[in-house]
Amino acid sequence: MVSINLSDPAVQSYILYSGILGLKLLAVTILTGRVRYAKKVFANEEDAKRTKGKVKYDDPDVERVRRAHLNDLENIPVFWVLGALYLTTAPEAAWATLLFRVYTAGRILHTIVYAVKPLPQPARGIAFGIPFIITVYMGFKVVTHFITAL
Template sequence: MVSIDLSNPAVQSYILYSGILGLKLLSVTVLTTRVRMAKKVFANEEDAKKTKGKVKYDDPDVERVRRAHLNDLENIPAFWVLGALYLTTSPAAAWATLLFRVYTVGRVLHTIVYAVKPLPQPARGIAFGIPYLITLYMGVKVVMHYISAL
């Protein structure tokens, strides 16, 4: 049976960066609200009436932030699952910390270059691709570790 030691620096690093990513997810929700309020564009009639705005489902600025949020919702939970499973393979603490840190920085940069200050490609592709490859790497390491244990 695998045991996770909370005093392990890799585990502490995972917890720290997972917390940062959770806060990041919440902050994109606030960013969406901020853009909606600034443009007075809402998805619900009651919100539009309250703010003297309008109901609109295709505002490009709101949709850009929503797509960035959806991208987070598609990718960060996979990091949480695969990162936790990766810890069960007893990775070197420095390497695991580097992976978790680079993943987190990449996801934050992805939101910045996609939704906050849009930059031309390949900025968003790089900010998406590196964290994606890290998650893929961790998943492969988990599978390889446990295949060899069978």
């Protein structure tokens, strides 16, 4: 039986970086709203009327921020699940903390180079790829750890 100890530094690290990633998701929501209001481009008629804006579904700036947000919504929940499962393999705290920290920094950097200050490739690819590799690594470690128990 595996137990998770909240005083374990790896668990505390996971909780800290998960909280940061949750706040980051909320921040990108606000960023999307800021871009919509700055450009007066909305997806709903009632929002457009209130600000004398227009309904438009293909504004490149709004869509860029929305795609960055969608990318977060596709990747961060997987980190939450695999990171929590990874903790059940009793990883070394320093290594787990490094993985969680680099993952979080990469996701923040991804949003910056994708939606805040777009940079040419390979900036976005690297900022996406490193966290992705970390997630794959954690998933692989979980599977290989528990496959021997079958």
